[in-house]
Each structure stands twice: as structure tokens, then as C-alpha cells.
Amino acid sequence: MKTVAQRPQSLTTAKFHYCPGCTHGIIHRLVAECLDELKMRENAIGICPVGCSVLAYDYFNCDMLEAAHGRAPAIATGIKRLLPDRCVFTYQGDGDLASIGMGEIVHASARGENISVIFVNNTIYGMTGGQMAPTTLLGQVTTTSPYGRKKEEAGYPVRMAELLAQNEGSAYICRTAVNDPVNVTKTKKAIKKALTTQMNGLGFSMVEVLSTCPTNWGLSPLEALNWMDENMIPYYPLGEFKVREVE
Amino acid sequence: MKKILMKGNEALAEGALIAGCAAFFGYPITPSSEIAEYMARKMPPKGLTFVQAESELAAINMVYGGAATGKRVMTASSGPGLSLKQEGISFIAEAELPCLIVNISRGGPGLGGIQPAQSDYFQATRGGGHGDYYTIVLAPSSVQEMMDFTIQGFELADTYRTPVLVMAEGTLGQMMEPVEIRPEVVPAFEKPWAITGCKGRKPNIVNTLHLSPDYLEERNRHLYCKYQEIKNKEKRAETFMVEDADIVLVAFGLLSRIARKAAMEARRQGIKVGLIRPVTLWPFPAEHIKKAAEQARVFLSLEISMGQMIEDIKLAVNGKAPVELYGRIGIIPSPEEITRQIMLLAEREGLK
Numbered sequence: 001m002k003t004v005a006q007r008p009q010s011l012t013t014a015k016f017h018y019c020p021g022c023t024h025g026i027i028h029r030l031v032a033e034c035l036d037e038l039k040m041r042e043n044a045i046g047i048c049p050v051g052c053s054v055l056a057y058d059y060f061n062c063d064m065l066e067a068a069h070g071r072a073p074a075i076a077t078g079i080k081r082l083l084p085d086r087c088v089f090t091y092q093g094d095g096d097l098a099s100i101g102m103g104e105i106v107h108a109s110a111r112g113e114n115i116s117v118i119f120v121n122n123t124i125y126g127m128t129g130g131q132m133a134p135t136t137l138l139g140q141v142t143t144t145s146p147y148g149r150k151k152e153e154a155g156y157p158v159r160m161a162e163l164l165a166q167n168e169g170s171a172y173i174c175r176t177a178v179n180d181p182v183n184v185t186k187t188k189k190a191i192k193k194a195l196t197t198q199m200n201g202l203g204f205s206m207v208e209v210l211s212t213c214p215t216n217w218g219l220s221p222l223e224a225l226n227w228m229d230e231n232m233i234p235y236y237p238l239g240e241f242k243v244r245e246v247e
Numbered sequence: 248m249k250k251i252l253m254k255g256n257e258a259l260a261e262g263a264l265i266a267g268c269a270a271f272f273g274y275p276i277t278p279s280s281e282i283a284e285y286m287a288r289k290m291p292p293k294g295l296t297f298v299q300a301e302s303e304l305a306a307i308n309m310v311y312g313g314a315a316t317g318k319r320v321m322t323a324s325s326g327p328g329l330s331l332k333q334e335g336i337s338f339i340a341e342a343e344l345p346c347l348i349v350n351i352s353r354g355g356p357g358l359g360g361i362q363p364a365q366s367d368y369f370q371a372t373r374g375g376g377h378g379d380y381y382t383i384v385l386a387p388s389s390v391q392e393m394m395d396f397t398i399q400g401f402e403l404a405d406t407y408r409t410p411v412l413v414m415a416e417g418t419l420g421q422m423m424e425p426v427e428i429r430p431e432v433v434p435a436f437e438k439p440w441a442i443t444g445c446k447g448r449k450p451n452i453v454n455t456l457h458l459s460p461d462y463l464e465e466r467n468r469h470l471y472c473k474y475q476e477i478k479n480k481e482k483r484a485e486t487f488m489v490e491d492a493d494i495v496l497v498a499f500g501l502l503s504r505i506a507r508k509a510a511m512e513a514r515r516q517g518i519k520v521g522l523i524r525p526v527t528l529w530p531f532p533a534e535h536i537k538k539a540a541e542q543a544r545v546f547l548s549l550e551i552s553m554g555q556m557i558e559d560i561k562l563a564v565n566g567k568a569p570v571e572l573y574g575r576i577g578i579i580p581s582p583e584e585i586t587r588q589i590m591l592l593a594e595r596e597g598l599k
Contacts, residue, residue, distance in 0.1 A: 042447075065315050066453065075309070078316075
């Protein structure tokens, strides 16, 4: 009998704790499939954030470290500098990476730190119960922007991929989404490209993945996917923002 | 053995290299910056890692990552920088990762000044950050000890899988003394917990999140037991003429050398004065104090702060004798100044 699909080696058998319809599970699987296909599982060291994916160390079947809020890129720097031939990746949400960890991510990129960042942007703080993030869209209702995010009070949502693409140290910066099968496939390609960029020693790589949070958005899983398509993708355009090729 | 003239900060940095430190992660701050500068010169040519971090927070988290690989790593800073590092130190303590942290301390609170101080004593000896933890704290009193305690600090860190803090007044970092260069140490600790990639074994996880209350308590009990073991085995102090002393001075770091001079001068003037110099600030050498309290009339805590170590002395004395304070900030008192304080106390106690 021919096996057409199976659990990636790079995922453990633990059941995800994520809410129904949350797209973290898809993104975890994509990262794991990429590690498998690049034969990197035994060479990989992952760093999880604080946020919904704080427990990712239970799911990725490789060496893992759990970071303080926002500090994953600094921790990854410490690991990668001492073990330069390992495949070091961080998995971070938008509160973690774009708010409290803004300093660490910008400087890891500026230094051209040879690490890969999987940045899951769902425009909200999920684990703490749906507060406003730096990525929350204008008008979006959250528990700390109950009348909708107003630019006069909270400014504008941050576009991290565009921002980090400005840094010379960034070698591969891409934004994808997981709202439909085509985009899921593209996301996997981008993650693989980021990891390959690292293993070729080209510099900092990040894939920003637009993700859903049905629970805190107050939508059904299907409505959430549509909301992403209609509201997030117009503000956060998909595509590659920086690509450095092997010379 | 040949001695060479070295600045305290440079002797400390050289000590780290002797101990096999593989990476330094730091951020510039007076009066500790020479440590980073020395490492920036010496480490890259040896194939070792030097990174100037974008912040103290990033520096301590680079230490967190570096220590998790099992290699010897360190950072160095001063007061305000140590405040910023506390988040990371709390994580490193709970993750039980060995590393060396240096505080070449200056006066606070706030930006304070760049003059010498010991006013980070509470921060250093009470863990410093959130949660129930301690770090071993070594307080050198000479440039030679800046080197030696750094080497010992790395050994202690690996022995107990804990962050170790070396804390010295800014003056000690800046001044020069002859130093005997120690032989190189080859670190000999197995680190099966290190995250290095899981080839040939099950994945290792470095983690400080414990959502189950039972397990959280178990972790805290585990740390508690480790700290008890450190308290039992690692308390260190030097005593000087304490056996018959009526007045017992307690001073650490560079100040302890001045206190020693003052004690000798007071003895010359007929007052029985002794000195206890805590070498480990945590664990605090309470037994040395307790033993001295059997015969001492009064204790005098000498500090470059408004009185922090005095609380530990009082706990150890446990009401058996009065404990007085002489504290300065940003200024290291002269031996004459301390002698005057001793003579005033002697007069009050009817010892003159």
C-alpha cells in the first residue's frame, strides 16, 4: 500500500490545544513538513514565544526552548552564534514580535542574524483574551479597543515584512496567508525558502503568515477566513519583499 | 610567578577567557564597558563569540540562548543595566542554565551616578527579578580576585546549574593592581540537557512554563532544595581578629580592605576590633556572624549604601548585640574616617 499522507516526523503525537478554526495548527504542520523535507529535524532548534503558541515545544519534535515575551530573536542569536551549523528558527505571534519584541526582531534583522522567523499575524493578542495588537486593523474591535481601533488614539497597524525588508541584513522576507489551499501551498514554499536561506548562510529570513483568531474575532472559522481575505490582505499585501540569492 | 599590572575589569575579562568562556554578550555602560571592549579585542581572533547587543534585555537573552547550548557564556553591566536584565535572569534561574553575570556597580536609584556603590546588594542577594530564586553572588576585593572569582564563578555555575553574579564596586573595575595570571581551565561538565539538535537522542526542551500548580510547586521545591545545598556548601567569608573583638566590623568588596586598615589602627589605639568580610553575599555567611555574636559587644556594618547588608547581619545576630551602620554613597570612605566611627562607637559602649 502506498502512503500518500502521514504525520510529519517533526511533529510529536501531542494533540494541539488550539481553538477550533485557529490556523496555528496548519502553520505548525507546514513548518514540520519543511523540516522533514529538508532533513533538518535532528539539526533544528526552535524557540517558542509567549502567546497562543507558547506550548509549541510540546508539538515540534526537535530541540526547543521557550522564550520570554518578545525575546526569541535574541535567544536565537545566542544559540546560532554558538552553533552556527544548526537550523535555528523562532515561532512568534504579533504581540510578541511586533510589540514587546520590536527591538529584538529589528536588530536581529539588522545584524543579518542567520536565523529564520515564522511570524504569525492574526491582528490580536489571542492567549490573553483578545486585546489590541500593533497589527490590529483600524476600526477593529478588541477588548482594549472596544469602540474600534482609532488612529488618533492607537496609531496605525505595523507592517513588519515591509519594515524588516528595509534592513540590509534581511535576506528573505515574505508575507503569505493560510486562508485557502493555494495560499497554504505558497506559505509552505516560503517557509522552505526561509530555512534554505538560513542554511545557505545568506542572513536573516522571516515569513509573516496571516492567520485567523475566530475565538477573539467573534467569528466562525469560515467567517474568519473570509474576514482575513476581505480585511487583512488588502492592508497586508502578500508577496516577497526581499530575496537574496546565492551568488 | 610573574605578575602583570591589570585593570580590574580587564582582569575579570581575562579570567573569563581562562575559564573557557565561549561567548560574551553585552551592552556598553560605565563603569563596566572595559569588559566588553576587552572581549571585543580578544575573542574574535580566538574564534570565540562577541556580540554587542542592542539592549541589556537582548544581551541577557542572548546569554539565555547561549547557555542553553551548554557552552560557557557571560554578560557584564552596571546597576541600571542589571535592572533591565532581571527578566532574563529569572528565566535563566528557573531553566537552570549556568552562566556568569557581572555587575560593576555604581550608585542609584535611577540613573544615579558612575561613582562606586554597593547599593545593588538587595537586588543581587534577593534574586533580583520575579519569582522565588537566588543567584550565587561573589564579591571580590582585589584585582586578583576579579580574575579568580570569575574563574570560580563559572565553575560554581556549572556545578549547580545556576546563574552566578560577580559584583564589584566601580572602583575595583577601574583600578590597576599586579595580577598573577591563572592557568587555563578546561571545563569538565557533562551537559546532557543542552539543546544542540536532537541527533541520536530524544529532543531536549528548555522551558520555564509550568501551568499545572502541582508541577509549579514541585519546581519551586526543587530550586529550594538546590539553594539549601548551596547554602550548606558554599558560604564563604574571611575573618580578621574576630576571636576577642568587642567591635566587629562587617564589610565586603573593596571596602573590606579599608575596613581592615581601620581595624588595625583601632587596635593600635587599644580597642579590640575585628572584621568579617563576606565573600559570598548570597549565600550570606550567617554562621560567621553568629559565632562572633557570642562575644562581640556591637557590630558595625560598613556599606557604600544607606544600609542593605545590615539586614542580613541583624538576621544572623538575632538580637544578641546591637548592629550599627556607617554608610556612604558614591564615595569610598578613608581608613581614618572609618577609624573615627569605630572610636565614637567605642566611646558610646564604654570601651575607651
